[in-house]
Amino acid sequence: MKIIELRNVGKKYYQKSVFLSLSYVFRAGKIYLVVGANGSGKTTLIKGMLGLIRFSEGEIIAKPLKYAYLPEKIALPAAVTVYDFLKNIGAIKEVKHTEQKIIYLLRKWQLSGIKKIKELSKGMRQKVLIIQMLLSDADVYFLDEPLSGLDLTSRKNFLQLIEQLKQKGKTLIISSHYPNRFPYDKVLALVNGDMYEGFDKMPSSILD
Amino acid sequence: MKALIKCHLQYLINKTTYLILIAVIFFGILMFVVNVFSLDTGIGYKENNELYFQSSFTAVKMIAVFFSVFFACNSFSVKNDQYYYLITFHVSRSKYFVSKLFTVLILELLFMWILFVAHIFIGFVFYPKYTFNYDILVGYLNIWILMIYYGLISLICYLPIKNNYIIIVVFSFYILHMIVNENGGVVKSFINYFFLYLTEQGNFYYHFYHSMLSIIILFLLNFIVYLYIDL
Numbered sequence: 001m002k003i004i005e006l007r008n009v010g011k012k013y014y015q016k017s018v019f020l021s022l023s024y025v026f027r028a029g030k031i032y033l034v035v036g037a038n039g040s041g042k043t044t045l046i047k048g049m050l051g052l053i054r055f056s057e058g059e060i061i062a063k064p065l066k067y068a069y070l071p072e073k074i075a076l077p078a079a080v081t082v083y084d085f086l087k088n089i090g091a092i093k094e095v096k097h098t099e100q101k102i103i104y105l106l107r108k109w110q111l112s113g114i115k116k117i118k119e120l121s122k123g124m125r126q127k128v129l130i131i132q133m134l135l136s137d138a139d140v141y142f143l144d145e146p147l148s149g150l151d152l153t154s155r156k157n158f159l160q161l162i163e164q165l166k167q168k169g170k171t172l173i174i175s176s177h178y179p180n181r182f183p184y185d186k187v188l189a190l191v192n193g194d195m196y197e198g199f200d201k202m203p204s205s206i207l208d
Numbered sequence: 209m210k211a212l213i214k215c216h217l218q219y220l221i222n223k224t225t226y227l228i229l230i231a232v233i234f235f236g237i238l239m240f241v242v243n244v245f246s247l248d249t250g251i252g253y254k255e256n257n258e259l260y261f262q263s264s265f266t267a268v269k270m271i272a273v274f275f276s277v278f279f280a281c282n283s284f285s286v287k288n289d290q291y292y293y294l295i296t297f298h299v300s301r302s303k304y305f306v307s308k309l310f311t312v313l314i315l316e317l318l319f320m321w322i323l324f325v326a327h328i329f330i331g332f333v334f335y336p337k338y339t340f341n342y343d344i345l346v347g348y349l350n351i352w353i354l355m356i357y358y359g360l361i362s363l364i365c366y367l368p369i370k371n372n373y374i375i376i377v378v379f380s381f382y383i384l385h386m387i388v389n390e391n392g393g394v395v396k397s398f399i400n401y402f403f404l405y406l407t408e409q410g411n412f413y414y415h416f417y418h419s420m421l422s423i424i425i426l427f428l429l430n431f432i433v434y435l436y437i438d439l
Contacts, residue, residue, distance in 0.1 A: 047438075047439075050293075050296060051296070052292075052293065052296060052438070052439045053438035053439065054436065054438060066297065067297045068297070069293055069294070069296065069297070071290070071293045071294070074290045074291065074293055074294070075219075075287045075288065075290060075291070076291075077218040077219050077222070078222060078223065079218075079221075079222070079223075080218045084218075085218065088211050088214050088215050088218065089215070089294060089295065091210075091211035091214075092211045092212055092215060092295050092298055092299060093295065093298045094298065129294075132294055136298075138297075
């Protein structure tokens with residue numbers, strides 16, 4: 001089943017184009033791995049699919065499903081406790097049984113809810129973002145550099161999570177500099193403003 | 209809506225905002241104290257009351273405009289606006305923008321209230337013949353409207369480019385506008401038609417409805433820009 005279709009989408013910042021005329025169909029229940037060098041447009045592509053930025057050309061057709069997003073880096077409110085922050089995000093997302101869910105996820109990801117966010121390390125903040133993403137059940141997950149800052153144990157947990165989501169029939173669109181770290185069904189390589197399926201046109205420096 | 213506003217508050221009330229707020233309020237209180245001690249004993253209490261209000265009012269206007277320009281830009285800076293990513297599928301961009309702007313305006317009203325109370329309190333404490341006048345309250349509410357106006361002006365310049373220099377540019381423009389109003393003749397009537405100006409008596413140069421209309425137009429422009437910019 002088609003969930004998102006890109007039709008000749010392109011993005012320009014002033015006169016500089018990030019990518020041009022990309023077309024692709026994302027289907028349900030698969031893991032897509034979007035790879036590319038720094039500045040190749042991975043985050044831009046994801047943000048465009050989410051409607052956070054506007055493509056300069058082309059169109060995007062998306063099914064009205066439930067989406068979730070794990071951004072690469074985002075500021076969190078420093079003076080608030082982890083629990084309060086998550087509880088509030090849960091309330092905005094209208095999550096049922098928010099408190100139980102938060103407690104369960106905090107335990108699973110070994111994070112203290114009473115700590116203020118300013119006391120957290122980079123990896124711990126990434127866990128907060130992962131938990132907020134998992135609060136609401138979604139059909140499609142957009143994960144932008146999801147392993148950023150995570151230690152080895154948390155990485156393993158995260159890869160298990162990806163497997164679990166896959167088994168539940170969810171669609172995952174993962175962007176990463178490191179293609180070897182993730183399971184996937186399809187690889188989309190962004191190279192010099194074009195998108196290719198597979199690793200054939202990827203520079204070896206990225207694959208290493 | 210309550211949770212969304214709470215989320216805005218969690219982000220907007222941060223260390224930078226606190227520091228600027230404390231500095232600005234401290235400066236305001238200092239100005240009140242200086243003004244109350246420089247009252248002329250040779251003139252009547254009514255004149256002294258008016259002098260205290262007018263000299264404080266000019267300082268408060270400047271402080272308030274600076275704070276509103278800073279606060280509006282800081283609230284929509286990349287760092288303080290990215291949390292929309294987390295709730296993008298649950299809250300529309302228009303609802304997010306309107307609720308955030310509403311939160312900013314309420315915080316600015318609170319800021320104005322603090323200065324108003326400080327103005328009255330210092331007047332009563334340091335000048336025995338101080339009398340409260342209803343016009344003082346109206347004047348402060350008008351400053352709040354001026355804050356909204358300059359906040360929206362700075363925001364419309366800031367949103368497309370997200371550059372902090374906009375704070376300096378807009379504030380400098382306000383200073384220039386004040387200078388023009390002190391010296392200009394026909395020019396000021398023309399400029400004040402497009403840019404709101406509060407007189408020393410605490411009233412708008414043109415009718416109150418003119419101010420409201422200017423704010424509504426600016427709000428709509430900001431709203432449209434926000435719907436189309438890249439977040």
